[in-house]
Amino acid sequence: xxxxxxxxxxxxxxxxxxxxxxxxxxxxxxxxxxxxxxxxxxxxxxxxxxxxxxxxxxxxxxxxxxxxxxxxxxxxxxxxxxxxxxxxxxxxxxxxxxxxxxxxxxxxxxxxxxxxxxxxxxxxxxxxxxxxxxxxxxxxxxxxxxxxxxxxxxxxxxxxxxxxxxxxxxxxxxxxxxxxxxxxxxxxxxxxxxxxxxxxxxxxxxxxxxxxxxxxxxxxxxxxxxxxxxxxxxxxxxxxxxxxxxx
Numbered sequence: 001x002x003x004x005x006x007x008x009x010x011x012x013x014x015x016x017x018x019x020x021x022x023x024x025x026x027x028x029x030x031x032x033x034x035x036x037x038x039x040x041x042x043x044x045x046x047x048x049x050x051x052x053x054x055x056x057x058x059x060x061x062x063x064x065x066x067x068x069x070x071x072x073x074x075x076x077x078x079x080x081x082x083x084x085x086x087x088x089x090x091x092x093x094x095x096x097x098x099x100x101x102x103x104x105x106x107x108x109x110x111x112x113x114x115x116x117x118x119x120x121x122x123x124x125x126x127x128x129x130x131x132x133x134x135x136x137x138x139x140x141x142x143x144x145x146x147x148x149x150x151x152x153x154x155x156x157x158x159x160x161x162x163x164x165x166x167x168x169x170x171x172x173x174x175x176x177x178x179x180x181x182x183x184x185x186x187x188x189x190x191x192x193x194x195x196x197x198x199x200x201x202x203x204x205x206x207x208x209x210x211x212x213x214x215x216x217x218x219x220x221x222x223x224x225x226x227x228x229x230x231x232x233x234x235x236x237x238x239x240x241x242x243x244x245x246x247x
Contacts, residue, residue: 001073001074001077003218004032004034004035004043005043005046005047005052006074006077006078006214006218007031007032007211007214008023008028008031008032008043008047008064009047009052009053009066009070009073009074010074010078010214010217010238011023011031011210011214011238011241012053012064012065012066012070013066013071013074013238014066014071015235015236015238015239015242016235018239018242019242020065021065021066021242022056022058022063022064022065023063023064023245024058024061024062024063025044025055025061025062025063025064026061027203027207027245028040028044030203030204030206030207031207031210033207044064047070050069050070050073051067051069051070052066052067052069052070052073053065053066053067053070054066054067078217078218079117079220079221079222080217080220080221080222080234081222082117082129082130082133082221082222083129083130083221083222083223083225083226087129087130087226088154089154090129090130090131090152090153090154091127091128091129091130091152091153091154091161092127092128092130092131092132092150092151092152093121093125093126093127093128093150093151093152093153094113094118094125094126094127094128094132094136094140094148094149094150095124095125095148095149095150095151096109096110096124096125096147096148097124097146097147097148097149098147099147100144100146100147103143106144106147109139109140109144109148110124112136112139113126113136114126116128116132116133116135116136117133117221119164119165119168120168121164127161127164129221129222129223131152132150137150162227165223165227166227171223171224171227171228173219174216174219174220174224174231175224175228175231177212177216178216178224178231178232178234178237179231179232181209181212181213181216181232181237182232182237182240184209185209185237185240185241185244188202188205188206188209188244189240189244192244198244198245203245206241206244206245209241210241213237213238213241217234220234
């Protein structure tokens with residue numbers, strides 16, 4: 001899915017134990033300010049046709065909810081969810097060997113590996129927390145069985161995998177980003193409580209902050225919570241956005 005589709009679907013992602021979130025259609029102007037009204041209508045139509053969104057009447061206004069299919073799709077599209085289940089520190093490593101002489105597109109497999117979240121350990125060696133994405137695994141099995149090797153490990157010797165991962169994903173930037181979003185949410189909450197009303201500027205500020213939050217979400221591979229458990233949890237921050245906009 002394209003970025004704006006994911007941005008909308010993730011905003012509507014339900015947090016366990018909380019009310020099912022929705023967004024009033026007229027508020028899409030704040031969430032998707034770069035789209036024209038026609039562009040927003042087109043996006044909604046496409047997501048509804050795909051079965052990712054439901055449109056219902058809520059308090060005499062038209063609102064959008066995430067469907068179960070939409071939830072499954074956003075979980076597939078964001079690497080954040082790849083380690084959502086308990087993880088014991090297992091890694092799969094793909095090692096590129098000599099490419100086939102008859103396949104001029106073998107080099108594209110490296111680009112696909114990086115795009116899928118592979119962490120470069122050294123030239124031709126990439127690691128994935130838990131396992132290779134299914135699509136990448138199937139492609140290797142069907143097309144490149146003799147050209148790549150895949151191994152599984154949960155123990156690294158003479159190497160701290162956390163340091164290697166941090167070099168590539170900049171955990172510090174992500175943890176600082178989450179903490180900064182948390183602080184700014186507190187400031188916005190104080191402003192809203194003082195004004196006693198959610199006005200135009202307040203909504204614009206909240207959705208602008210959500211845009212920055214989602215940019216961080218797109219960079220999170222799910223490893224932050226394992227290596228930096230003290231970092232504000234994304235579920236709690238997303239719930240704060242839901243509650244702020246329903247204040």
